Amino acid sequence: xxxxxxxxxxxxxxxxxxxxxxxxxxxxxxxxxxxxxxxxxxxxxxxxxxxxxxxxxxxxxxxxxxxxxxxxxxxxxxxxxxxxxxxxxxxxxxxxxxxxxxxxxxxxxxxxxxxxxxxxxxxxxxxxxxxxxxxxxxxxxxxxxxxxxxxxxxxx
Amino acid sequence: xxxxxxxxxxxxxxxxxxxxxxxxxxxxxxxxxxxxxxxxxxxxxxxxxxxxxxxxxxxxxxxxxxxxxxxxxxxxxxxxxxxxxxxxxxxxxxxxxxxxxxxxxxxxxxxxxxxxxxxxxxxxxxxxxxxxxxxxxxxxxxxxxxxxxxxxxxxxxxxxxxxxxxxxxxxxxxxxxxxxxxxxxxxxxxxxxxxxxxxxxxxxxxxxxxxxxxxxxxxxxxxxxxxxxxxxxxxxxxxxxxxxxxxxxxxxxxxxxxxxxxxxxxxxxxxxxxxxxxxxxxxxxxxxxxxxxxxxxxxxxxxxxxxxxxxxxxxxxxxxxxxxxxxxxxxxxxxxxxxxxxxxxxxxxxxxxxxxxxxxxxxxxxxxxxxxxxxxxxxxxxxxxxxxxxxxxxxxxxxxxxxxxxxxxxxxxxxxxxxxxxxxxxxxxxxxxxxxxxxxxxxxxxxxxxxxxxxxxxxxxxxxxxxxxxxxxxxxxxxxxxxxxxxxxxxxxxxxxxxxxxxxxxxxxxxxxxxxxxxxxxxxxxxxxxxxxxxxxxxxxxxxxxxxxxxxxx
Numbered sequence: 098x099x100x101x102x103x104x105x106x107x108x109x110x111x112x113x114x115x116x117x118x119x120x121x122x123x124x125x126x127x128x129x130x131x132x133x134x135x136x137x138x139x140x141x142x143x144x145x146x147x148x149x150x151x152x153x154x155x156x157x158x159x160x161x162x163x164x165x166x167x168x169x170x171x172x173x174x175x176x177x178x179x180x181x182x183x184x185x186x187x188x189x190x191x192x193x194x195x196x197x198x199x200x201x202x203x204x205x206x207x208x209x210x211x212x213x214x215x216x217x218x219x220x221x222x223x224x225x226x227x228x229x230x231x232x233x234x235x236x237x238x239x240x241x242x243x244x245x246x247x248x249x250x251x252x253x
Numbered sequence: 254x255x256x257x258x259x260x261x262x263x264x265x266x267x268x269x270x271x272x273x274x275x276x277x278x279x280x281x282x283x284x285x286x287x288x289x290x291x292x293x294x295x296x297x298x299x300x301x302x303x304x305x306x307x308x309x310x311x312x313x314x315x316x317x318x319x320x321x322x323x324x325x326x327x328x329x330x331x332x333x334x335x336x337x338x339x340x341x342x343x344x345x346x347x348x349x350x351x352x353x354x355x356x357x358x359x360x361x362x363x364x365x366x367x368x369x370x371x372x373x374x375x376x377x378x379x380x381x382x383x384x385x386x387x388x389x390x391x392x393x394x395x396x397x398x399x400x401x402x403x404x405x406x407x408x409x410x411x412x413x414x415x416x417x418x419x420x421x422x423x424x425x426x427x428x429x430x431x432x433x434x435x436x437x438x439x440x441x442x443x444x445x446x447x448x449x450x451x452x453x454x455x456x457x458x459x460x461x462x463x464x465x466x467x468x469x470x471x472x473x474x475x476x477x478x479x480x481x482x483x484x485x486x487x488x489x490x491x492x493x494x495x496x497x498x499x500x501x502x503x504x505x506x507x508x509x510x511x512x513x514x515x516x517x518x519x520x521x522x523x524x525x526x527x528x529x530x531x532x533x534x535x536x537x538x539x540x541x542x543x544x545x546x547x548x549x550x551x552x553x554x555x556x557x558x559x560x561x562x563x564x565x566x567x568x569x570x571x572x573x574x575x576x577x578x579x580x581x582x583x584x585x586x587x588x589x590x591x592x593x594x595x596x597x598x599x600x601x602x603x604x605x606x607x608x609x610x611x612x613x614x615x616x617x618x619x620x621x622x623x624x625x626x627x628x629x630x631x632x633x634x635x636x637x638x639x640x641x642x643x644x645x646x647x648x649x650x651x652x653x654x655x656x657x658x659x660x661x662x663x664x665x666x667x668x669x670x671x672x673x674x675x676x677x678x679x680x681x682x683x684x685x686x687x688x689x690x691x692x693x694x695x696x697x698x699x700x701x702x703x704x705x706x707x708x709x710x711x712x713x714x715x716x717x718x719x720x721x722x723x724x725x726x727x728x729x730x731x732x733x734x735x736x737x738x739x740x741x742x743x744x745x746x747x748x749x750x751x752x753x754x755x756x757x758x759x760x761x762x763x764x765x766x767x768x769x770x771x772x773x774x775x776x777x778x779x780x781x782x783x784x785x786x787x788x789x790x791x792x793x794x795x796x797x798x799x800x801x802x803x804x805x806x807x
Contacts, residue, residue, distance in 0.1 A: 181291065181374070183414025187491050190411055195526055209288050211275060218410035234278070241271045244264040246404040247480070248531030249411065 099225040102213075102235055103201075112172050112203075114153050129153040129174050132162060139166070147171045147200070156184035164196045173198060175221070177206035186219045193220035193250045210234055214241040220250035254315045254625060255400045255545045257365040264408075265362040268369060272296050273355035280352065295375055295413065297343075297368030298354060299677075306675070307346045307354060308371040309361060313381040313399040313423070314342035314628040318615040321626065323364040325611035331357050336611065338596060338604040340668055340719055341420070342380050342628040343371055347675055369407060374415045376406035376487070380422045382430040383629040386546060387637050389585045393442040393450055395425035397542040398479065401534065402440075405480045412487050416494035417502035419487070420459075427748070432630060434458045434467045434750035435722055437504045438486060443473065451475055456486060456516065457508030460716035464752045465505040470517030476539065478524075480532045485524035489516070549623040549638055554588025559642035566645040573648050575697060576659040581644065582635075590641050592622075594634040594651060595658035595666070599691040602684045603669040604632035613654045621647050630719075631668055633661065663700040664708050664773075665691050668719055672712030672729065673736070679712035681729025681736035686710055686765055693766035694773075703773060706786045707746070722746040724787050725772060726753045727765065738765050742772060742798055743790045754795045756802055771801045 101110045115128040122128065122142075129151040135142060142150065143166070151172035152163055163170070173192060175185045185204065192198040203223040204216050210230060217239060226235060245251065257265075275292050278284040284292075297308035309324070324344060328336045331353055337345045349357060361367055370377055379399045386394045402421060406412070412419070422436040433439025439455035451473040458467025474482045490504045508516045567574040582591040594614065597603050606614075614634060618626045621643050622636035629635055634656075639647060651657040660666050667690065670676065672683030687710055694700060709723030713730075720726030722744040730737050737759040744753030760768055775798050780789045790798075 180288065181414055182496055183374075183412070183416075184492055184496075186411045186414065187488050211284075211288065211292055212414075215408075215410035215413055234283075237274065242264060242267050242408060244260045244267065246264075246407050247409055249409075 098228055099205075100228055100230055101203075102224040102226055102230075102232075102239075103222065105236060105239070107232060112151055112174070114174070125149070127151065127171070129172060131155075132158050135166075136162065143169065151200075153205075154188060156182055156188060158188075160188055160191045160196060167192070167196045167198050170198070170200055172201040172203060172223075174203040174205045174225075177204060177208050180207045180209055180212065182207075186215065189216070189219035189221050190250055210238040213239040218245070218249045218251060254317060254396075255312070255542070261365065262362070265365070265367055268367060269355060269358045269362050272358055276351065276355055291373055291414070294373035295370055296354075296358070297371035298351075299372060304348045305351050305354070307349045307357065307368060308339070309344050309346070309366060309368050310371050310378045311343050311366075311628050312403050313379050313385070313396060314383055314630075315396070316626050316628065317364075318618045318624040318626070320364045320366055321611050321615035321618065323360060323366070325608040325615070327357055327360055328608040328611065335605055335607045337602070337671065338606065338628050338632050338634070340604075340630050340632060340670070340717060341378055342383075342630055343378055344628070345671075347671075372418070373413075374417050374419075375413050376409065376415075376419045376421065379403050379406070380420070380431055380436075380630060382424055382426055383627045383635045384430060384582065384591055384637065385425060386548075387584050387586070387589075387591055388426050388430075389583050390428055391426045391585070392444055393425045394546055395423040395431075395440075395442055396546045397539070398425075398440070398442065398452075398476075399423050400542050400545070401480065401538065402483065405483070405532065409487075411484075412491060415487070415491055416496050417499065417504075419490075419504065421483075429746075429748040429750075432719070432722065432746040432750070435460055435464070435719075435746065436467065438483065439467050440479075445473055449475075452479060452482075454482065454486075456520075457505040457513065458750075459503055459505045460719060460721050461503065462500060462714040462716075463503075463505065464716065464721040465509065466750050466752065467505075468508065468513035470513055470520060477534045478528055480534060481527040481530055482520075482524055484532060485520045485527050488527075489519050489523055493519075548586075551586050551589060551638070552640065554640055554642065556588045556641075559588050559640065562642045563644055566648075572652075572657075572659070573645065575701070576648055576657055577644065578701070579659045579663065580657070580661045584638070586638075588641055590639055590644070592636045592639045592644070592647060592651075593629070593661045594626075594636065594656040595661055596633050596656070597660060597666050597691070598655050598658045599665075599695065600688060601655075602671070602674075603667055603687055610654055610656075613650075614656075617647065617650055617654075631661075631666060633666070659697065660700060662705050662707075664694055664703055664706045664725075664769075665700055666707075667691065668707070668709040668723065670711050670717035672710075672718075676712060676717075678715055679729065680714075680731035681712050681738065682762075683710045683712035683718060683727075683729055686727060686729075686738065686762060689762070689766050690769055693770065703776070704785055707744075708769075709744070719746065720744070721752045722750065723753065724790070725769065730759055732759075736762060738762060740765070740768055740772075740802075743787070743795060745787055756795070756799050758803075768802055772798050775801045 441453040454471035455467035627635040673679040711718035711720040739759040741753035
């Protein structure tokens, strides 16, 4: 089980990925819908409350496909298929800066602690990390630099 | 040159702390090798054939005397007493020990140096013209722009895991000395009809296994939009560049697949969102960075007296006259010149220097050149602001240190990668080939008669020795475990950038000097009065060279 790092601590997780595109959808669960599922069943899913509705995006998927609905999601998870695949960094910035997403932006998949600082600067505020991750190391990595040379998704 | 402030120093301290922690976790087994790999690479640390190799950044080739002394100290203390200047204006140490690398980084940080992004799939060191700020044909000094791009690209959070490495070069002169058309992005400073400054932007150039000349996608990008435009290019590349095959992952492959027009349109569309955003440059940014690149306190040199001094020495010493002709370059300020220090004496790997030589260069820079030196992509050094009346004295000092080989710009001024002697990627040795050619063509009168001629050698198709853009290019290839050399001609790195054409089947190492001799014979026989090698090649084509090289012995 991966651990969820959020606001500097490991926390419990209410979100789960919705698997199986034809399966019935439990009304009370907080679900992350893969983009194709969202696009196929959008009309029905629009009725759900944002606090229980999220999106699971792959690095190679186009975030502009959810731009119009962006405020209907409580959480967007961006998947990194391998830690060398940096597309998710651009995806994070687009979701935050271009599409104005204000909910939880979660980095999932094959990421590791030494990427946390850059992920955070690309707008991510929640991170699924391997179970054996040390909190101290994760915190240090998150705050690796206090000086930045370019504008990105930094808190005002 | 750019001077660090408290923020810059803080960033370097944090970097050293970060890498010390990463190295410790790796050595303790807490950080797996595959995850440590991109981290160490983005800190310039390769695992080489014999030992790790640490590549230290020299931003656009500018280095101070105190930094040179620190490099000398590192070579002495942590290495075997020497270092190697690269074709991207950086310096490499070939024998550091991994556990000591954090200490080396701390030593570098103390003189405002680092190894950040000197390797890995990120934006690498920005390179430029070694005669920036002093060249008579300069439109605008590229150094402030290099520094702005360096700042923006350093630890850019979005672009640390690109599909592949990414190299940016900037030229501010009409004559391109930074090879900008064979970079992932080439920036050419231009002035429009109204006299306003802007950038012509080339993308998708590069060497390696698929050599490509870059194409223009932005004819005139205003300076304040430079960084947002670069960010748009990088974002399009990061999102759509191929990641399934590392040999097809450079931006040039994407530009070719889409076509430059489509690629340019995608960039323009992305840029519409970024333009005028927070990374837009302001007049205050320009003013801040320009203050670091003002002219040094030039003396009012008595030009007539200085020329008399130079003439007297040239008349008395033929060797000085030769050096003056090949190694001294024009300067925009009367009474001053730029002096190229050759790192290509016969028998030394091109670009190699000892710790004592690094110290000596620092002393000479202090004494004759306002305490600064520059690294060239030809793997030589330049003292950029030398009084002409100091030339005789400087020449004697350079001669004593082995830097006065009077062959700059000639056949013997070879660009050469470390090759199979050091590099784990190489298919063949390159340094011994360079040496064999230098020994074969050691007659200065012959070299001067041949005139300007570039000869570049790479030990494998990654092309670190820029063989595609040498007037004569040599590529080491491996055939069933044996080393062979493929020879091409007609390449050029400057404003008329061109890729060389392969002559035909490759040769044994021992045959290479003879083949070069035949190529040169064709040039000498066919040239018109005053024509350089590349001009003759353009006129007569590749056939006469092929015919001669592969002619059956009668």
